[in-house]
Amino acid sequence: MTNVMKLTVWMGLAMLASAMLAQSSGVVNSSGNSKAAAATPAPEATTDSDYVIGADDVLRISVWKEPDLSEVLPVRPDGKISMPLLNDVTAAGLSAVQLKDSITEKLKKFIADPRVTVVVTQMNSQRIFVSGEVVHTGQTPLLPHMTMLQALSQAGFTQFANLKAIYLLRTENGKQVKIPFNYKEVVKGDHPERNILLKPGDTIVVP
Helix, strand or coil: CHHHHHHHHHHHHHHHHHHHHHHHHEEEEECCEHHHCCCCCCCCCCCCCCCCCCCEEEEEECCCCCCCHHHEEEECCCEEEEECCCEEEECCCCHHHHHHHHHHHCCCCCCCCCCCEEEEEECCEEEEEECCCCCCCEEEEECCCCHHHHHHHHHHHHHCCCCCCCCEEEECCCEEEEEEEEECCCCCCCCHHHHHCCCCCCCCEEE
């Protein structure tokens, strides 16, 4: 075998070995990530939520392999739901995860290793109301950390709205409280402390 042929064979073996090593360790692509790393499954997404269930919410309760216990239930005004075997179960004031744990624990008296899922399908308890000289009157969903300005921007004003005389009606300790709100001052940056966070059941009135 000539020297040229030996050199050609040696180069071919070297290239083959390099390719096999790259395949086993993961070739780095242009973004700096290896192909092996890209094939690694991503962590599972969490379903935990800090949403607090309230009256009038609608829940979907599912119990694995127990169709008679799986149903869609409204939360009653007293904050409870009615389930077969368990009768009344308190739901208001709990998150979906906390309610799932509560139902699971109660079902252990009747079912071996119950697997429960709780999903809030309608968040009717988290809502506010806007009335008066606004484009969109009536109830609106209360988004997390929603302020007076955010709620009013969604409602929109009519040409007759008195922006200096807006007020908020809120029930505290069983009594209705009236909180004045001067939109023109707050929107200019004056008195930012008056741009308060809204609570479920608040009513904004635009005269």
